[in-house]
Structures are given as structure tokens and as C-alpha cells.
Amino acid sequence: MRLSSAAALCVLTLSCLPAYADSHVFIVANQPDGYGIDQCLANGEQCGASAARMYCKSHQFAQAIAFHRIENDEITGAIPASTSSPVPHGDAYVAITCQR
Secondary structure: OOOHHHHHHHHHHHHHHHOOOOOOEEEEEOOOOOOOHHHHHOOOOOOHHHHHHHHHHHOOEEEEEEEEEOOHOOOOOOOOOOOOHHHOOOEEEEEEEOOO
């Protein structure tokens, strides 16, 4: 009887805990390819959703929950803010947030 009570209490406790999804932010170079998908990703437009989703799937994540352009100074310690951007107006990097 005590064992079943303890098991029920354990199940109840675990079911009350919030579920946390595994997510990861990928920083990728925004390289203009002539197809326009880079601008869709950088501007967070709906046309970039499938590219972001495919990027996440290629890294074993289920979905892309966000994607947008980031500036060099937003990437702490990785890229100096003074680095000249290969794309005009600082559109050199895109952040894609993937979730399992």
C-alpha cells in the first residue's frame, strides 16, 4: 500500500512540473544568393519560414520558432563589432531559433 501511495505521489509531482523544450539559437551567415531567401530570413518575413524550418530539421530539431537579422555587436565575443560586413547595412548574420 505504501509503495503504491509513493508511486502515485511521484507521478503527481512529476506531472505538475512544467515541461521545458530543448531550444538552440544558431547564428548563420546571411549570404545573398540571388534567390531572395536571405532577405526573407534576415527580415523575419514569412517567406523565410520554410528555409528556417529546413535548417532546424537538418540539425535534428523539430521546428524553427524564430529567425531574424542580428548585428555583429549582438554576438558577444565571437565577431568583433568593427568587422566590416560583406552585405550592405549590416545584414551579415541571421539568428535561427530551433526547438525540439
